[in-house]
Amino acid sequence: MEPGQVAIVGSGLIGRSWAMVFAAGGFKVKLYDVAQQQLTSALESIRKQMKELEKSGFLKGALSVEQQLALISVCTDLKAAVEGATFIQECTPENLELKKKIFSQLDLMVGDNAILSSSTSCLLPSKLFTGLKHVKQCIVSHPVNPPYYVPLVEIVPHPETDPSTTERTYALMKKIGQSPVKLNKEIEGFVLNRLQYAVISEAWRLVGEGVVSPADLDLVMSDGLGMRYAFIGPLETMHLNAEGISNYCERYREGMRLVLNTFGPVPEFSGEAEQKISQAMSEKIPVVPKVLDARREWRDECLAGLSKLKKQMKSD
Ligand code: NAI
Incomplete structure (x- = not known):
């Protein structure tokens, strides 16, 4: 898949991290959410994180912060968000009915080429995608939090997913520097x-x-x-x-x-x-937002350092 355009549906914790990963890979990213406030805070937090990553030498990709930021735009119109996208990554709350509703809307908007992918942690593809017209183009791409620092992505097809959808998703994940693994069949909890x-x-x-x-x-x-x-x-x-x-x-x-x-x-x-x-x-670690956030920041720094070390030590 050539660098092109991706749409991220839901701009919370996972959606914004995916946006950074795709922008680092040179993709144009349209970030969609029902809440304008979420989009505003997503852009702020992405800018802040990228600046910090640049300072500490952990920014991913060949592009500068400004070039990566220029690739990310936000919108509150789903149709406009997915227009021209070859890959759509859904990152809305873990709620089966909500996700089914979103996929049935997307099903009516996409052509025969775009891949419809879900970040779900535990909903099985057969629950999410059965009955969709474009079921062959549907797949779960389950990231690990935070995807920017932990590259693993579990790719889980629906029984009717076309093998080419799995292959294209796998290749795309590799291209943006993630570490995909393929499940041959769905199972509760994935791997x-x-x-x-x-x-x-x-x-x-x-x-x-x-x-x-x-x-x-x-x-x-x-x-x-x-x-x-x-x-x-x-x-x-x-x-x-x-x-x-x-x-x-x-x-x-x-x-x-x-x-x-x-x-x-x-x-x-x-x-x-x-x-x-x-x-x-x-x-x-007292359960106080400031303390928890500081500890999460430290964890992410450790993970960024580890990922650098892993690259240096790579043996295969
Ligand atoms: P979150 O609550 O941080 O973000 C959800 C976003 O979806 C919010 O910005 C919300 O405004 C938006 N949203 C709600 N209804 C919407 C709609 N109808 N259309 C578009 N956007 C809508 O949730 P988080 O943590 O980012 O999780 C998203 C998905 O990623 C879930 O399926 C979750 O299971 C999965 N995931 C989460 C991980 C985690 O550690 N948080 C790890 C791996 C996967």
Whole structure:
């Protein structure tokens, strides 16, 4: 797909981040929202973030801040927003009825070439797109927050999505510097959240049962597992931690199964464990907008630095 025009529907947290990613890739971006105030604040925050990124050397793409900003325009007319767009990324609130309504409007506006893509975190393509005239052109492109710093995008087709839609979306994501993965079929939670929930679930049980403190539990990830997972996944970890996968299974199969059989049922995520974890987290990071925002900014700086390091260390 040649650099062209994309439309972003919904200019909240994710919509504005997508706008920055596409502008960095040289695409003209039309940002649409029902709320003018959201668009105004989106433009302000994009400008501010780009300036800061430029200062710290983390601005993406070959264009200057002003050139990237010039590629982004805003509008409150959906038809005008999608006119001429070859790719439309929907980023409205996670509400099935709302998203279905928006996709049925878009279905009437687009031709046979544009791709209709959703940022949804957990709504299945079969729930979102079934019955649309342009279902072959529909797909989920699930980003990770914040997409500007965390490049992974899960591409999840509807059973009737044309393979060329999947391929074009994959190629587009590569082109703008994201890291796409393709799911061959839809599944609740896609892949990222299934892995994330498996980790959260065991973290919750370990703290809830008093095995480890909330602070130490988080350290196990940030100073332990997470260090290697930023570079290699769990399967490659197995491969490298023995003489290949088969040797790993031979050595650790029994031990793994023994431990896994002691995992408890799905936690309720309420009651005593919730209070304990909430208290510990709130002592470390009080739930006050200014404090939370400062911590999020620090997290994003860390992620930007990590992404630079990953580029330097790239081995494939
Ligand atoms: P948000 O609440 O920050 O933004 C939603 C935006 O949609 C707001 O600007 C709102 O004014 C606008 N909107 C509401 N109704 C609309 C309509 N009819 N037409 C156009 N715009 C409309 O939400 P956020 O966090 O940006 O999430 C957007 C999508 O991205 C959701 O589907 C969410 O599941 C997904 N997502 C969110 C992630 C996150 O961590 N926040 C991560 C990955 C995906």
